[in-house]
Amino acid sequence: MLWHALTLQLGYNATLVTLGAMLLGIAAGVTGTFLFLRKRALVSDAISHATLPGVGIAFIIMVALGGDGRSLIGLMLGSAASAWLGLLCIGFLTRRTRLAEDAAIGAVLSVFFGIGIVFLTFIQTMSEGRQAGLEGFLLGSTAGMLYSDAVIIAVGGALVLAAVIAFRRPLSAVAFDPEFAASSGLNVPRLDLIMMGLVMAITVVGLKIVGLILIVALLIIPPVTARFWSERVTGVLWVAGIVGGVAGYVGATLSAVAPALPTGPVIVLVLFVMFALSLLFAPARGALAAVLKHLSFQRRVHIRQGLLALAQGQPIYEKLTLRLLQRSGLARADGVATTDGKARAAKALRDETRWQMARSREEFALAATFYDGLTEIETVLTGDQIGELDRLIGAPMGVPA
Amino acid sequence: MGEEFVAISLTPMLIGTLAAIACALPGNFLLLRRQALIGDAISHVVLPGIVVAFLITGVVAAVPMMLGAAGAAVVAVVMIEAIRRLGKIEPGAAMGVTFTAMFAGGVLLLEQSDTSTVHLDVEHALFGNLESLIWLDATGWASLLDLEALAYLPVELPRLFGVLLVVALFTWVFWRPLKLSTFDEGFAQSMGIRTGPLGFTLVIVAALAAVAAFDAVGSIIVIAMFICPPAAARLMTNALGAQVAWSVLFATLSAVLGYVFAGYGPLWFGADNAVSAAGMIATVSGLILCFAAVFGPHRARSGAPAEAL
Structure with a gap:
């Protein structure tokens, strides 16, 4: 019928x-x-x-x-x-x-x-x-x-x-x-x-x-x-x-x-x-998409913060951060970085340092507006500009060459 | 006039008046806050609430129905908010989606379930049954002092009286915060008034009035009384206190005149059957609004150039 x-x-x-x-x-x-x-x-x-x-x-x-x-x-x-x-x-x-x-x-x-x-x-x-x-x-x-x-x-x-x-x-x-x-x-x-x-x-x-x-x-x-x-x-x-x-x-x-x-x-x-x-x-505005987007954002923030902590040798207390790092193979259960994790952590720290420098200099003011703690600086600045930043940051100090 | 009036017309007229005033009081604030259509939305979503309460309990009783209706009103408010936030949809459209869908669901539930044994159908929900709320035990004006007869008053009368008391008490106790938050929300906040919860309570009180009135007089009167008397009153005065007083007067006039016209009007024209009292009450409130819109002393926007009509 x-x-x-x-x-x-x-x-x-x-x-x-x-x-x-x-x-x-x-x-x-x-x-x-x-x-x-x-x-x-x-x-x-x-x-x-x-x-x-x-x-x-x-x-x-x-x-x-x-x-x-x-x-x-x-x-x-x-x-x-x-x-x-x-x-x-x-x-x-x-x-x-x-x-x-x-x-x-x-x-x-x-x-x-x-x-x-x-x-x-x-x-x-x-x-x-x-x-x-x-x-x-x-x-x-x-x-x-x-x-x-x-x-x-x-x-x-x-x-x-x-x-x-x-x-x-x-x-x-x-x-x-x-x-x-x-x-x-x-x-x-x-x-x-x-x-x-x-x-x-x-x-x-x-x-x-x-x-x-x-x-x-x-x-x-x-x-x-x-x-x-x-x-x-x-x-x-x-x-x-x-x-x-x-x-x-x-x-x-x-x-x-x-x-x-x-x-x-x-x-x-x-x-x-x-x-x-x-x-x-x-797909773009639905409730499910919003939840997924939020979860992925949360994941990126936790991993980034976790990597920075690893790079600076700070302990990680946040359980979720630890679990996410562990699942991505960047850290062990006790919070010690894996080889891969060490490399990623060093890169995250370098990225963060470059951002700090960029944000403190007037000539990078426009680029600095893109800073949100997640964007990698390579996606915003050219290789030459990053070289300029690195020159400003300078070599490690207090260490005999 | 006399015994017949007391038995047949007095109680419906009183019930209509109480319902009208209970809706008009919160309506004043909803109107000024540009939330006038909340009454419209509430009166539509009450239907599924009542039907679900009936399906669960199997009886048409006041308390479960009130609970069901209140539950439906809460569901509607949550759904409107969810649609607004998730979809970034303007409130009017979110409201339209919610109340049409819930009303449609209520109608289908009602048509699917066996309600032939009880007095519950879509027409009843829309027009109410004001004419049937008669006081059979009354024998004349003396019955008003007769405790035994008073015990058999239609239950809607004391219930609506109680709801009107609650609404009036709310308006009286929260007069100052309501007034401040309605006219200047920022200032009210700086005075330490929590405008969010206050606005929500206002909607709850309006829902309470709507549900109680809905049971007795149907949804048309509810929508009409939320909007027409306060709107007419708004055109009469610039002071909030006076506006509320005017709106109570207009609500009473609509209920009494509407009931009289519906019951006796057709007889004057030689017809022998009364017409719907609920419809007539809404009509009278519209006529009052029409007069206020044409002759009201404060009908124009303040500051707008005077226009010749």
């Missing part, structure tokens, strides 16, 4: 929904990256919660006009209108009052959601409302979807993705460095507006699949995951798009296999698994 779902053999509707979810996921990952780089990730949470009153009002209007109120297009238009209103409210509160953006986000999110709940409870008392299934918009559901709805989602996902691709260059320029983008002639406020429009479009298309409470995850988790894999805007955009697409695809197929589960949480958990794996195992 799962295999059939993954290979898109669960019927026409399920295939359309899965493809739509995948396209939407890619678009959301890319758009989310712009939001993330602009540090406005949580605005999307307010936008998505603000769709609920629109869904309710659209349903009531459609019923009042004699329809059955469940037309997905109508509900999507309603949700877009109220999300836009919510966005305007955030703009008004942050620009015209002294409230900070986070307070405006929280206020719009909770109040619009509250208004939406009032409409939902009102709809439940309408005779047409009992079977409306509007609760599905909270957490997403793909079970029993109409053919027309599946088409809308697939087409919607494709359109949003096309729009994201069309605007990707100016949007990444603004996201990376808004001031430079402005000075090179881009209209930053208008591009911000386009970005918010894309977020809104993603929310509206994703309403039925992911649900309005969790769609924010589709915008936030992919860029955060991608950030672990790349230091470049283009790289983050690609990885975020792939992560979002995989989550949409796998999440939609999983929920086709288990129709009782709401789709939104399934997609979010798929996202979270990818995020957790990246957090742990990403």
Whole structure:
């Protein structure tokens, strides 16, 4: 069953929904990256919660006009209108009052959601409302979807993705460095507006699949995951798009296999698994890499300090140092240097002495900034410069030649 | 009005008011510290905590649920910090990852487990069940003096009252350090105030208020009351004491008016069913914020040029 779902053999509707979810996921990952780089990730949470009153009002209007109120297009238009209103409210509160953006986000999110709940409870008392299934918009559901709805989602996902691709260059320029983008002639406020429009479009298309409470995850988790894999805007955009697409695809197929589960949480958990794996195992920024880097640094410091102690004939009390020296074959268990250890210790001491001299002389001031107790001086200075240092240090004193 | 009011409307109205004030008090400080969305995050992560507590104990009881919710809040705080530090991710995004993932986990656990015999579902978690917290033993105003009837008050009422006392006491005892560390953290540190632990305690107190309120009134009210009354109050005054007083007034107004509109409003328009009280309370708090944003005497940023509206 799962295999059939993954290979898109669960019927026409399920295939359309899965493809739509995948396209939407890619678009959301890319758009989310712009939001993330602009540090406005949580605005999307307010936008998505603000769709609920629109869904309710659209349903009531459609019923009042004699329809059955469940037309997905109508509900999507309603949700877009109220999300836009919510966005305007955030703009008004942050620009015209002294409230900070986070307070405006929280206020719009909770109040619009509250208004939406009032409409939902009102709809439940309408005779047409009992079977409306509007609760599905909270957490997403793909079970029993109409053919027309599946088409809308697939087409919607494709359109949003096309729009994201069309605007990707100016949007990444603004996201990376808004001031430079402005000075090179881009209209930053208008591009911000386009970005918010894309977020809104993603929310509206994703309403039925992911649900309005969790769609924010589709915008936030992919860029955060991608950030672990790349230091470049283009790289983050690609990885975020792939992560979002995989989550949409796998999440939609999983929920086709288990129709009782709401789709939104399934997609979010798929996202979270990818995020957790990246957090742990990403090569440069992951937790495991950080631990390894720390251990290797610790090892180098201990060996260096141990070698210096050996060279100066001081006893080594630190157990870890001794163990590390022993394991590298530089010292015996009782702390006496091996032949190899003696050579390395002498070299470490010479290196340290040269550094001391370099740091005390003005002409080496620039090179001295590279001193960290671990870098070998040969990697910083040329042979001639080291010769100069050695001449300054001079021959051993107090010993007859 | 009279016996019916006391039995059916008085207790939910009081519970709503207590919950609103308990959330609004710490909300004032969170708002000024630019941590307003912590309430949002806490109210989302409470769900998995409650579900796990239910799965372990098998009953819907207050104490294990509070413990589970508190545990979930701690897990969330640790996770947000870990994501921020390990990934060098900005706090807003770290918060977004954490609370969506935990909420999704809670929903899936809930859907997977057999909760058909108990009153525990996602909608309940979102909207609460304020309307059902009625006082069946009340026969009229006289019941307020009747010990036997008082013994059957909904348990949420004394519990929220206790939590409100704790929150108010915390605000009162730590007023000065809270005020100093909120407005000028460096100065507060130089005065010997340990701002780190104080800020953490504030979040814990907020979590306590959120968990207690969540149980009775659902997560929408929690988020709305953490933000809307303090935000509206911020636009009314420049003094912290006055701001807290305004926020308590606004929270009370939202709870009482919201409950009345939800219960009786539809009747005025000829409909015969009430709408969600939780949703209506959030709506009223939004209306108050809207009025404050348009007419509040201190709505503009100080120093900003006066703009014609």
